[in-house]
Amino acid sequence: MTTDTEPSELRIQAEVGRYTIAKTFEVTARSITAFAGGVNDFNPVYFEDDRPGGLIAHPGMVFSWQWNSRFTPDQEYPLELVRRGVHAWVDVQFERHAREGDVITSQGQSVAVKQVRPGVLSAQRFTFRESQGGTVAIMDTGGITRGAELDGEEIELASAPPLPQRSSDNGDLVWSTTFAIDPQAPHVYTECADIWNPIHTERKVALAAGLPDIILHGSANILIALREVINRNLDGDPTRLRRFAGQFRGMVIPGKDVTVNALEARDEGDREVIFYEMRNHLGELAIANGVVIAS
Numbered sequence: 001m002t003t004d005t006e007p008s009e010l011r012i013q014a015e016v017g018r019y020t021i022a023k024t025f026e027v028t029a030r031s032i033t034a035f036a037g038g039v040n041d042f043n044p045v046y047f048e049d050d051r052p053g054g055l056i057a058h059p060g061m062v063f064s065w066q067w068n069s070r071f072t073p074d075q076e077y078p079l080e081l082v083r084r085g086v087h088a089w090v091d092v093q094f095e096r097h098a099r100e101g102d103v104i105t106s107q108g109q110s111v112a113v114k115q116v117r118p119g120v121l122s123a124q125r126f127t128f129r130e131s132q133g134g135t136v137a138i139m140d141t142g143g144i145t146r147g148a149e150l151d152g153e154e155i156e157l158a159s160a161p162p163l164p165q166r167s168s169d170n171g172d173l174v175w176s177t178t179f180a181i182d183p184q185a186p187h188v189y190t191e192c193a194d195i196w197n198p199i200h201t202e203r204k205v206a207l208a209a210g211l212p213d214i215i216l217h218g219s220a221n222i223l224i225a226l227r228e229v230i231n232r233n234l235d236g237d238p239t240r241l242r243r244f245a246g247q248f249r250g251m252v253i254p255g256k257d258v259t260v261n262a263l264e265a266r267d268e269g270d271r272e273v274i275f276y277e278m279r280n281h282l283g284e285l286a287i288a289n290g291v292v293i294a295s
Contacts, residue, residue: 010081012120012145014113014152020124022107023069027057027098035061038192039220040182041227043236054100059238060193060223062092062139065106066126067195081145087218088121090141091160091245095134097238103131112142114154119146125158163245163291164273166264174262174274175232181216181224183255189220211251218248221258221286225278228260229292233274242271243293250284257281271295 025031029049036046036058045056098104105128112123123142130136140160182188186200195217198205206214226244234240252258263275272294278287 010084010145010148011151012081012113012122012148014150014155016110016113016155016157018072018075018110020069020108020126021071021073022105023065024103024105025065025068027061027100027102027104029055029100031061032057032100034192035064038189039223039227040185041223043227043231043238045236045238049100056238057098057100057102058223059092059094059097059241059244060219060226061098062126062128062137063219063223064193064195065104065128066108066139066141067193069106069126070108070124081148084119084146084148085143086146087248088142088144089245089247090139090219090222091163091243092137092139093160093243094137094241096136097241098128098130098136102136104136105129105131109157111140111158112154112156113150114156115150116144119144120148120150123156123159160245163289164275164293166275167266168264174265176259176261177228178257178259180257181252181254185220185254186214186216189217193217193219195219213253216252216254218287221248221252221278222246222290224258225260225276225287225290226292229262229274229276233262233265233272233292234294240272240294241292242295244291246276246287246290248286249288250280250282250286252278252280252286258286 032046032055049055108124108126111125114121121144126139128136190196190201199209200217203214230238259279261277265274274292276290280286
């Protein structure tokens with residue numbers, strides 16, 4: 001829950017281990033098609049519901065499940081700390097891909113807290129399980145509370161495995177594509193993904209927060225880039241996706257262009273690794289250090 005009390009000198013207690021509420025989601029044809037439509041991803045595997053085996057869930061649906069199970073009602077969050085929070089990074093690993101008819105339960109746990117230059121970085125791990133208890137996916141994600149100080153020692157209970165690193169940085173691109181983000185994209189994504197934050201849909205709130213306009217959700221940005229990687233490098237087959245990661249950086253303004261670049265793609269025998277980025281209309285990084293691992 002949030003409170004109106006002001007935190008003392010913007011200090012955050014060094015506490016980890018707390019679990020969020022658990023929420024369960026039925027993966028229906030309606031939820032799959034709506035989510036995919038929300039990121040303009042019209043891959044037939046998300047829409048042709050007469051296909052054998054039914055629809056494949058869009059891999060980005062993990063963001064919807066995570067967002068709606070992020071609450072810790074037994075813990076108070078001063079509003080000033082909430083306002084200073086920014087999403088920093090995400091790393092998702094798939095054991096298998098959800099499909100139409102699955103029932104997915106999502107629950108998170110705080111797993112790390114540390115002091116970084118901009119403030120306090122807090123990390124959570126969300127686990128998504130199907131109805132028989134098997135793991136479908138794990139999301140490691142973190143955010144920074146800007147200007148805050150950690151009260152206590154840094155703690156880390158768990159972290160994602162190391163990501164592959166690029167072989168070189170010679171400036172050559174595997175491919176590059178530039179396109180406009182629809183002016184209504186944040187509103188469509190908000191409703192299709194069930195992820196609402198008024199800075200993405202209400203201009204007066206965005207301006208009051210110091211933003212130049214409403215901005216597209218960071219999760220939508222990374223999924224738009226992922227759409228391009230899946231279609232161009234994985235033959236449009238999302239079931240080949242084993243892991244994707246990226247860091248959230250600059251803002252994407254609706255109605256403006258973005259550019260997605262594939263920086264490197266290499267075949268490692270049992271897996272393919274693609275490194276990517278997204279830049280906004282000013283050439284600033286919106287998604288940095290993007291990695292896709294596929295079978």
